[in-house]
Amino acid sequence: MSKKCKQCKKEFEPKDELDIFCSQDCKEEALAELDSGSDECLSCQ
Ligand SMILES: [Zn+2]
Incomplete structure (x- = not known):
């Protein structure tokens, strides 16, 4: 199942x-x- 990359919005296979x-x-x-914006880590979201 493909997903959209959170950064470049391209479809990829995770x-x-x-x-x-x-x-x-x-x-x-x-x-x-x-x-630069927040100190929350991505994996915690
Ligand atoms: Zn990407």
């Missing part, structure tokens, strides 16, 4: 059902954006 990003790059980008 390896893990908790995966919300298509790649490590997207994950890092999203984390970098979060760092």
Whole structure:
């Protein structure tokens, strides 16, 4: 089952059902954006 990447909005096949990003790059980008706004971690949401 494919999912939409939370960062780039592209469809991807998650390896893990908790995966919300298509790649490590997207994950890092999203984390970098979060760092500037809030200190909540993605996996806690
Ligand atoms: Zn992505």
